[in-house]
Amino acid sequence: MKLTSLLASAAMVLGLATGAVAQDKTKVGFVYVGPVGDGGWTYEHNQGRLAVEAEFGDKVETVFVENVAEGPDSERVMTQMALNGADLIFTTSFGYMDPTINVAKKFPNVKFEHATGYKTAPNVSVYSARFYEGRAVQGTIAGRMTKSNIVGYIGSYPIPEVIRGINSAYIHAKKVNPDVQFKIVWAFTWFDPAKEADAAKVLIEQGADVILQHTDSTAPQAAAKNAGNVITFGQASDMGEYAPMPRVSSIIDNWAPYYIERTRAVMDGTWETVNTWNGIGQGMVGIGEISDAVPADVKAEALALKAAIASGEHHPFTGPLNKQDGSAWLAEGEVADDGTLAGMNFFVEGITGDIPQ
Amino acid sequence: MDLSAINPVLLIASLMVAATPLLLAAIGELVVERAGVLNLGVEGMMIVGAISGFAIAVETGSPWLGFLGAAVGGALLSLLFVILTQVALANQVASGLSLTLFGLGLSSLMGQRYVGVKPPQMPDIHIPGLSDLPVLGPILFSHDLMLYLGVGIIAAVWAVLKYTRAGLILRAVGENHDAAHALGYKVVRIRIAAILFGGACAGLGGAYISLIRVPQWTEGMTAGVGWIALALVVFASWKPWRVLLGAYLFGGVTVVQLNLQAAGVAIPVEYLAMSPYLVTILVLVILSADKSSAPASLGRIFHASH
Numbered sequence: 334m335k336l337t338s339l340l341a342s343a344a345m346v347l348g349l350a351t352g353a354v355a356q357d358k359t360k361v362g363f364v365y366v367g368p369v370g371d372g373g374w375t376y377e378h379n380q381g382r383l384a385v386e387a388e389f390g391d392k393v394e395t396v397f398v399e400n401v402a403e404g405p406d407s408e409r410v411m412t413q414m415a416l417n418g419a420d421l422i423f424t425t426s427f428g429y430m431d432p433t434i435n436v437a438k439k440f441p442n443v444k445f446e447h448a449t450g451y452k453t454a455p456n457v458s459v460y461s462a463r464f465y466e467g468r469a470v471q472g473t474i475a476g477r478m479t480k481s482n483i484v485g486y487i488g489s490y491p492i493p494e495v496i497r498g499i500n501s502a503y504i505h506a507k508k509v510n511p512d513v514q515f516k517i518v519w520a521f522t523w524f525d526p527a528k529e530a531d532a533a534k535v536l537i538e539q540g541a542d543v544i545l546q547h548t549d550s551t552a553p554q555a556a557a558k559n560a561g562n563v564i565t566f567g568q569a570s571d572m573g574e575y576a577p578m579p580r581v582s583s584i585i586d587n588w589a590p591y592y593i594e595r596t597r598a599v600m601d602g603t604w605e606t607v608n609t610w611n612g613i614g615q616g617m618v619g620i621g622e623i624s625d626a627v628p629a630d631v632k633a634e635a636l637a638l639k640a641a642i643a644s645g646e647h648h649p650f651t652g653p654l655n656k657q658d659g660s661a662w663l664a665e666g667e668v669a670d671d672g673t674l675a676g677m678n679f680f681v682e683g684i685t686g687d688i689p690q
Numbered sequence: 691m692d693l694s695a696i697n698p699v700l701l702i703a704s705l706m707v708a709a710t711p712l713l714l715a716a717i718g719e720l721v722v723e724r725a726g727v728l729n730l731g732v733e734g735m736m737i738v739g740a741i742s743g744f745a746i747a748v749e750t751g752s753p754w755l756g757f758l759g760a761a762v763g764g765a766l767l768s769l770l771f772v773i774l775t776q777v778a779l780a781n782q783v784a785s786g787l788s789l790t791l792f793g794l795g796l797s798s799l800m801g802q803r804y805v806g807v808k809p810p811q812m813p814d815i816h817i818p819g820l821s822d823l824p825v826l827g828p829i830l831f832s833h834d835l836m837l838y839l840g841v842g843i844i845a846a847v848w849a850v851l852k853y854t855r856a857g858l859i860l861r862a863v864g865e866n867h868d869a870a871h872a873l874g875y876k877v878v879r880i881r882i883a884a885i886l887f888g889g890a891c892a893g894l895g896g897a898y899i900s901l902i903r904v905p906q907w908t909e910g911m912t913a914g915v916g917w918i919a920l921a922l923v924v925f926a927s928w929k930p931w932r933v934l935l936g937a938y939l940f941g942g943v944t945v946v947q948l949n950l951q952a953a954g955v956a957i958p959v960e961y962l963a964m965s966p967y968l969v970t971i972l973v974l975v976i977l978s979a980d981k982s983s984a985p986a987s988l989g990r991i992f993h994a995s996h
């Protein structure tokens with residue numbers, strides 16, 4: 334046998350072997366907007382990825398790319414993942430919405446799951462958590478705890494998810510403290526610790542003694558700690574290293590059950606397009622332990638609200654509610670429908686400031 | 691709109707803090723570029739400085755040792771750039787870019803154990819009498835010592851470049867390395883010293899973010915300050931005091947726009963968010979309308995045989 338044909342047959346055997354391995358393993362890809370060490374949003378998605386590995390052992394192979402900019406660059410990363418044989422790809426930031434749809438068109442056999450978006454396709458599902466339910470609990474604690482009656486809010490981008498959170502927190506803070514006022518700063522970034530810290534400092538200088546954040550790093554927590562008498566809430570992750578002060582509670586995203594369920598669906602061949610939006614009741618949104626810095630009665634009130642939301646007894650957007658311009662939105666007892674919530678682009682009555690358009 | 695909520699004294703005090711990392715990184719890069727070397731690895735050296743400083747401060751409990759470690763860390767990483775560009779004569783742009791990529795990866799590896807750890811505090815100075823002055827006290831006399839050191843480095847670099855023989859030689863190397871070589875100056879050695887200085891300054895700037903401005907360690911926390919520092923050096927026409935002006939302007943407008951947002955000023959937020967970049971570029975472009983230009987040998991590779 335000639336050397337070339339020997340090499341060729343060896344290559345064929347190898348190719349068959351790797352092909353066989355590839356068939357056994359389900360390859361799951363994750364695209365992250367920040368680093369896995371951000372201590373917040375991306376950290377929790379990565380915990381979900383690790384849970385998938387723990388659940389399926391060597392039947393899955395997971396890959397991830399971190400710090401992927403929203404926009405065209407993410408399209409390149411997703412394409413690369415799909416070309417490398419991924420069967421299922423989770424794209425974990427709002428700004429990956431259109432890139433995900435574009436790449437999904439090119440790879441009809443690869444399943445895509447886009448977090449926090451609203452565009453679906455035959456091979457694209459969307460999933461999100463009802464963070465605003467957690468915001469309602471935060472708002473209650475914030476309204477009770479503030480002495481200056483000024484609550485600072487660090488927004489990332491003016492997208493429905495963030496606006497819902499602001500509205501939900503405001504409605505519930507206002508309910509327990511009619512004098513409460515929200516100061517909102519848009520950071521226009523998901524992750525920039527220095528900028529987030531600056532935003533927190535500015536809000537504190539302007540009198541805020543409660544800081545809510547919708548950005549991914551723990552920098553605002555550090556800024557609040559330095560300022561002293563300011564309380565904060567963990568965002569996306571528990572951020573428990575800042576408990577009991579300044580962090581008095583948190584919203585924790587728990588993606589693991591969903592990631593495991595969807596990976597299993599791909600393995601079984603039962604995967605189909607879904608639009609998942611789960612909250613406290615289903616366990617996708619967790620409320621981190623409320624620390625001792627919160628008085629017992631406030632803690633009890635917050636936990637009661639959490640229980641009421643979990644059981645479906647209380648919806649955070651229940652009328653009577655007006656929009657910011659004073660026009661009627663929800664009548665007495667009326668509950669917001671998911672469609673309006675998913676595309677929410679207005680503040681409720683009482684919040685000052687405009688949403689950047 | 692409630693402008694009275696903005697306290698101008700606190701605002702100026704916090705803009706100085708916001709500007710310091712940028713200032714430190716930019717003055718280091720200025721010296722490097724005045725020596726005729728273009729090091730695009732500022733971001734990488736900053737982030738490595740940020741974690742080196744953070745780790746050493748946490749382990750020893752001393753922020754000062756932390757800053758020392760940050761300077762050493764930044765300089766060590768720039769040593770890699772030295773080997774690539776001054777010894778192996780590699781392309782400076784490519785080497786600098788790879789330095790940034792390498793630095794970002796290395797720093798997250800080094801920082802694995804330090805996520806969520808709190809660093810020791812660097813106390814603000816308090817001079818009895820001066821620090822208690824109204825207005826001037828909080829603005830001028832109540833910061834951490836690193837902030838003053840940053841301004842001190844600017845002044846020192848300016849004085850050395852303008853008035854000393856060493857500064858003249860450095861500039862000669864940057865303007866025409868062949869002539870400097872013909873005069874008997876050790877071009878490569880001088881450049882190596884400049885690159886190490888630039889690395890140390892970038893490291894200090896990074897550590898200022900991780901130890902004072904934020905203070906914590908998070909992966910990728912410099913978030914592009916190194917790139918802004920690079921641009922700042924160009925817009926400042928390679929002049930130290932303009933670097934200071936540019937850094938304070940940039941830090942200032944950044945803090946002002948956050949303040950305006952929090953106070954609910956009715957300017958669209960997008961304009962506010964881009965204002966730091968616009969204002970800084972505009973002012974420095976107007977200033978640089980004079981004859982000053984880049985060092986003539988900037989980015990060119992030197993070999994004694996050429």
